[in-house]
Amino acid sequence: MRAAVVREYGEPLEIEERDRPTAPPDGVVVEVEACGICRSDWHAWQGHGDWVDDRVPRGQVLGHEPAGHVVDVGADVQTIAEGDRVAVPFCLGDGTCSYCHSGRGNVCPNGTALGFEADAPGAFAEFVAVPAADYNLVPLPESVSPTAMAALGCRYVTAFHALEHRAAIGAGEWLAVHGCGGVGLSAVQVARALGARVVAIDVREAPLAKARELGADATVDASTVEDTATAVREATDGGAHVAMDALGSRTTARDAIAGLRRAGRYLQVGLTGDDDHGEIPLPTDAIAGRELSILGARGMPPTRYDEVLSLVAGDRLDPGALVTREVPLDDVPERLAAMTDFETVGVEVVTEF
Template sequence: MRTAVLREYGEPLDVTERPQPEPDPDGAVVAVEACGICRSDWHAWQGHGEWADDQVPLDYVLGHEPAGRVVEVGDDVKRFDEDDRVVVPFSLGCGACHDCQTGHGNTCSDGLALGFERDVPGAFAEQVAVPNADYNLQELPEGVRFRDVAAVGCRYMTAFHALAHRAEVGGGDWVAVHGCGGVGLSAVQIADALGARPIAVDVDEDALTRADEVGASVTVDGAEADVVAEVEAITDGGADVSVDALGRAETARNSVRCLRARGTHVQVGLTTDAERGEVPLPTDWMTRWEIDWLGSRGMPPARFGDLLSMVEDGALEPGKLVGREVPLDDVSDRLAAMTNYETEGVEVLTF
């Protein structure tokens, strides 16, 4: 099968042939129809994460947002058969531990991250192997296109879990979203669907235009305005919930400082080698105003039904975020474009 292999950090991926995967007894092999190209792939491609013992290995296949058809299942798999249409979450749980059994598989201590760890090569390939298929695979509703849900396995589900489950966003809440790349745009659309009032913050006019198109109540140009003051003015005192969807020190601090008393910050964006996982915060101010800080990573497989049902009935439309479809040979160019934030919404590899 054709794959795109990481040979050196920051260098073009090597598009080459590799043997087709075989399923474990409890696993499945999925033919990839579409796979999102995510900023987390860019972090991995750059070699980030060594400060958290989280650097991806070389001679490895990236890609962690696939959707496709099951082509083979192991002998122990009960829920899935060949030709089933599925979405593959990147946060793969073991299915047996306390966290998995209580609905928190995204924090499984024995879990694996698809496209980031040696044991689970990623989906910039024609096929991808998925362990613990009965627990991890998610059935894709009929009528929903593969390319439209290619980001659901990471960015979209991450934004949904962050807002619906972690921050418990409700009707009328002001939700500030700092950074309108793929996960930020997902957060804007999801906040709007949940009945909240999203404020999209970015320094790029095209990103703000796209945010407006997918549901932003207000947009703020961070290149022209004092972000904190602008959000406070729009909301008459500060946002109820604020999301750092970029992972820079500036956006994290802006996200915290633009909150009203007892507001909630949600950290979704991962830091780069400029921050190396550490961001200074106004902790005394946060204590004074009882600000909550929440981390959010992926989404438990057990809660995918909440999201996919809203996609199926049209309440959520992840396909509107797709800005470009690309072939396997062009994935390296699109990763390079992320370095200077030159991508278009959610970009998707399609076969």
């Protein structure tokens, strides 16, 4: 099969021939019909994550936002059959630990991260193997296309998990989204579906225009204002109730915290790069004095995907609205490179393998 592989960090991915995977006893093989291209793939390609012992190995097949259909089923699988249309979460739990049993499989200590670990080759490929399929695989409703599911990928589900499960954002509350890439724009749409109001912040007009199209109540161009946090507080009548750093930098993190109202909740979703190496200094005295909460979010438990899919089925979320380009596998190296200088808008999806 054909696959996009990291050979050297920062060098173009190589399109290689690989052996087609076989299904483990508890798993399946999925023929990939669509796979989103995510900024987390860009971080992996750059070799980031060594500061938390999370750097992808050379030779890794990237891609972690796939949808497709099952073509091979392991002997121990009970609920999945050949031909089933499925989505594959990137946070793969083992299905047996206390975290998985309590609905927190996205942080399973024995789990794997699809496309980021040697024992979980990714889905920039014609086929992908999925372990613990009865626990991990998500049935895909007929009304949701593989391309739309790839757009849901890790972006929408991460945004939904962050806002609904972690921050418990309420109807009428203000969300400030700092960084309007894929996950940031997803957060705009998710927050609106949950009844919240949104101010979107970025330094580029194109994603800000997209945020307004998706329902943002206000936008702030951080490249044109003297103080971003002041602009956010003015737009939200005193500060956001919830702020999300959807990029992962000291600027967006500190601006997000500074723009919160008292007792606000800060969500860290974006991952840092070479400039910060996983460490961002935060205003701890202000956090204590204003009783701010700091929350992290990583993907979403496989067992809760039905919550997002029900919003899609009910036309309250439209992941297809974020898809700006469909590309063949051969274009993945170039599209990842375009992310270096933030030359992409919305979600790009591989649909030809």
